[in-house]
Amino acid sequence: MNAAQEIKDKGLKVTTARVKVLDILQPDGLALSHMELEPMLGKIDRITLYRILNDFEEVGLVHKVIDIDGVTRFALCKHNCTTHHHNDNHLHFNCTACHKMYCMDNLPVTAVNLPKGFKATGQSTIIYGLCSGCN
Amino acid sequence: MNAAQEIKDKGLKVTTARVKVLDILQPDGLALSHMELEPMLGKIDRITLYRILNDFEEVGLVHKVIDIDGVTRFALCKHNCTTHHHNDNHLHFNCTACHKMYCMDNLPVTAVNLPKGFKATGQSTIIYGLCSGCN
DNA sequence: TTGTTTATGCAACAGAGTTGCAAATGTAAG
DNA sequence: CTTACATTTGCAACTCTGTTGCATAAACAA
Ligand SMILES: [Mn+2]
Ligand SMILES: [Mn+2]
Ligand SMILES: [Zn+2]
Ligand SMILES: [Zn+2]
Numbered sequence: 001m002n003a004a005q006e007i008k009d010k011g012l013k014v015t016t017a018r019v020k021v022l023d024i025l026q027p028d029g030l031a032l033s034h035m036e037l038e039p040m041l042g043k044i045d046r047i048t049l050y051r052i053l054n055d056f057e058e059v060g061l062v063h064k065v066i067d068i069d070g071v072t073r074f075a076l077c078k079h080n081c082t083t084h085h086h087n088d089n090h091l092h093f094n095c096t097a098c099h100k101m102y103c104m105d106n107l108p109v110t111a112v113n114l115p116k117g118f119k120a121t122g123q124s125t126i127i128y129g130l131c132s133g134c135n
Numbered sequence: 136m137n138a139a140q141e142i143k144d145k146g147l148k149v150t151t152a153r154v155k156v157l158d159i160l161q162p163d164g165l166a167l168s169h170m171e172l173e174p175m176l177g178k179i180d181r182i183t184l185y186r187i188l189n190d191f192e193e194v195g196l197v198h199k200v201i202d203i204d205g206v207t208r209f210a211l212c213k214h215n216c217t218t219h220h221h222n223d224n225h226l227h228f229n230c231t232a233c234h235k236m237y238c239m240d241n242l243p244v245t246a247v248n249l250p251k252g253f254k255a256t257g258q259s260t261i262i263y264g265l266c267s268g269c270n
Numbered sequence: 271t272t273g274t275t276t277a278t279g280c281a282a283c284a285g286a287g288t289t290g291c292a293a294a295t296g297t298a299a300g
Numbered sequence: 301c302t303t304a305c306a307t308t309t310g311c312a313a314c315t316c317t318g319t320t321g322c323a324t325a326a327a328c329a330a
Contacts, residue, residue, distance in 0.1 A: 013276060013327055034317080045279050050318065052277095066205045068259065070286095072317085093253060110245040112260075117267025118228060124203065125247075125260040132252025148296055148307060169286080180310050185287065187308095207286085 010059040017044045031073035031101040068094045095131035145194040166208035166236040203229045230266035
């Protein structure tokens with residue numbers, strides 16, 4: 001599906017900035033940071049980018065991940081996420097050489113047996129090491 | 136063991152600020168943020184706290200974890216970590232109500248089968264939900 | 271095309287973290 | 301117990317990340 005249609009389907013106005021952001025996130029499926037996105041967007045204001053990404057996250061177009069260096073990254077949702085409800089509880093791989101963060105959508109997430117009293121609602125796992133490009 | 140001795144054993148000078156920081160991290164075993172530590176330390180400068188925690192991490196006295204909100208936290212090492220080599224690859228539990236972060240030292244860490252080409256050197260898992268105090 | 275709603279850009283701000291440097295403190299030796 | 305050296309501390313200044321208010325520009329439905 002094209003970016004404009006996806007944005008409209010989520011109830012957001014179709015603007016050039018929003019289409020551009022979604023177009024950039026589409027191809028590789030990597031989780032990108034603000035620092036990486038800004039130069040790819042040309043003359044779009046950085047505050048606008050913050051707002052676009054936050055809006056996209058709210059409506060379930062992208063999800064946010066914090067990498068092993070504490071950098072916030074955004075990647076496309078691929079699991080029919082909706083407003084305020086994300087279904088993409090998947091693993092992430094963070095390369096310690098090139099710093100790319102990959103969404104590992106096809107790997108199983110193992111549930112953990114917690115001590116009495118603790119109740120999990122989700123979990124976030126980042127595996128780090130060398131990616132296929134750097135290994 | 137007392138804080139001053141642990142600091143000396145790691146090859147660091149024993150200062151009042153360092154002893155105070157280690158004394159605060161000792162009892163509960165929680166991972167604390169700068170924001171939580173600063174008011175507990177009295178008149179110690181926030182830059183000094185940054186340097187103390189970084190030094191402690193380098194020599195294996197504490198480890199750093201980034202919580203689900205992106206806040207950096209520090210907790211005591213309990214696995215004989217040494218300078219530039221941490222052995223405490225354990226799970227963390229982050230309460231979504233009280234925001235406490237617990238080191239789950241006794242839970243097993245499940246290894247993940249990665250796609251060809253990817254090589255893991257470690258992994259960081261944060262389980263979130265309600266802790267025993269908030270449940 | 272017009273009018274209303276929403277998004278954008280800019281300025282200003284707050285929080286987290288780093289670096290350089292002078293003054294204070296810790297430590298080991300005399 | 302003093303002294304001398306090495307290290308740590310506090311402060312100022314700075315960068316980077318993220319947020320908010322407000323006037324203008326763009327989207328879109330009528
Ligand atoms: Mn992902
Ligand atoms: Mn821990
Ligand atoms: Zn790589
Ligand atoms: Zn709690």
